[in-house]
Amino acid sequence: MVIDVITIFPEMFEGILNNSIIKRAIEKESVIINVHDFREFSLEKHKNVDDTTYGGGNGMLIACQPVVDCLKSISGYSDAYKIITSPCGAVWSQEKALSISKKEHIIIVCGHYEGIDDRVNNYIDEEISIGDYVLTGGEIPALAIIDSVVRLIPNVITEGSLIDESFTNGLLEYPQFTKPQVYDGISVPFVLTNGNHEEIRKYRLYESLRKTYKNRPDLIDKLYQEKRIDSEEEFFLEYIKKGLSFEEFDKLKVKKPKKKNNA
Numbered sequence: 001m002v003i004d005v006i007t008i009f010p011e012m013f014e015g016i017l018n019n020s021i022i023k024r025a026i027e028k029e030s031v032i033i034n035v036h037d038f039r040e041f042s043l044e045k046h047k048n049v050d051d052t053t054y055g056g057g058n059g060m061l062i063a064c065q066p067v068v069d070c071l072k073s074i075s076g077y078s079d080a081y082k083i084i085t086s087p088c089g090a091v092w093s094q095e096k097a098l099s100i101s102k103k104e105h106i107i108i109v110c111g112h113y114e115g116i117d118d119r120v121n122n123y124i125d126e127e128i129s130i131g132d133y134v135l136t137g138g139e140i141p142a143l144a145i146i147d148s149v150v151r152l153i154p155n156v157i158t159e160g161s162l163i164d165e166s167f168t169n170g171l172l173e174y175p176q177f178t179k180p181q182v183y184d185g186i187s188v189p190f191v192l193t194n195g196n197h198e199e200i201r202k203y204r205l206y207e208s209l210r211k212t213y214k215n216r217p218d219l220i221d222k223l224y225q226e227k228r229i230d231s232e233e234e235f236f237l238e239y240i241k242k243g244l245s246f247e248e249f250d251k252l253k254v255k256k257p258k259k260k261n262n263a
Contacts, residue, residue, distance in 0.1 A: 009139055041065075061116065
């Protein structure tokens with residue numbers, strides 16, 4: 001995959017692109033990331049890229065000329081999938097990250113200040129927001145998009161690590177623990193230490209559902225709307241809605257009722 005970024009603050013990308021998983025992905029040539037400073041394309045004497053807005057108003061607006069000229073200078077520009085970061089865009093999600101990760105070439109234009117001349121959108125495929133709030137620039141959203149996309153590219157990280165992640169199956173991820181078994185009087189749940197893989201599976205599903213129901217009930221509603229809740233999950237949710245943790249549920253020793261045979 002090739003990712004090109006258009007910004008007036010290229011230095012903001014140096015730390016992230018030269019560390020951790022993204023750095024390793026670049027070294028393995030799983031991804032090529034190019035950062036372009038669109039200020040270099042300004043035709044103004046002092047390389048200004050913004051100006052006052054027609055119709056009046058506060059603040060300065062990024063002009064379309066340097067952005068579009070920078071965009072068109074990128075090799076493969078016409079065929080690339082072009083994104084602009086904007087609070088007006090569709091909200092970024094894991095589902096969207098997975099979709100974008102399958103593209104061969106994306107270009108991300110970083111919005112800034114009061115915005116960018118709307119005519120830039122004539123050269124863009126999609127506006128993207130990372131949440132319902134406003135930032136001073138689009139560099140942080142661009143970095144969030146890059147990070148979430150790169151880790152989904154095949155062979156960047158172990159495939160098994162992606163399976164149970166939050167949002168991958170529509171739920172938040174279950175709690176996880178490491179050594180020591182007891183810290184500051186707080187113990188790792190016994191079910192995770194007894195080696196019973198079926199009980200561990202149940203614990204993880206139950207606690208994943210419980211965390212999602214508590215923190216993001218909208219995700220549970222979405223699963224129901226999309227008919228992606230199975231009978232075991234519905235059974236667990238019955239007790240989760242009563243406020244029971246997995247340990248409390250497990251002590252009840254209740255069994256999932258078998259389906260009735262209508263024959």
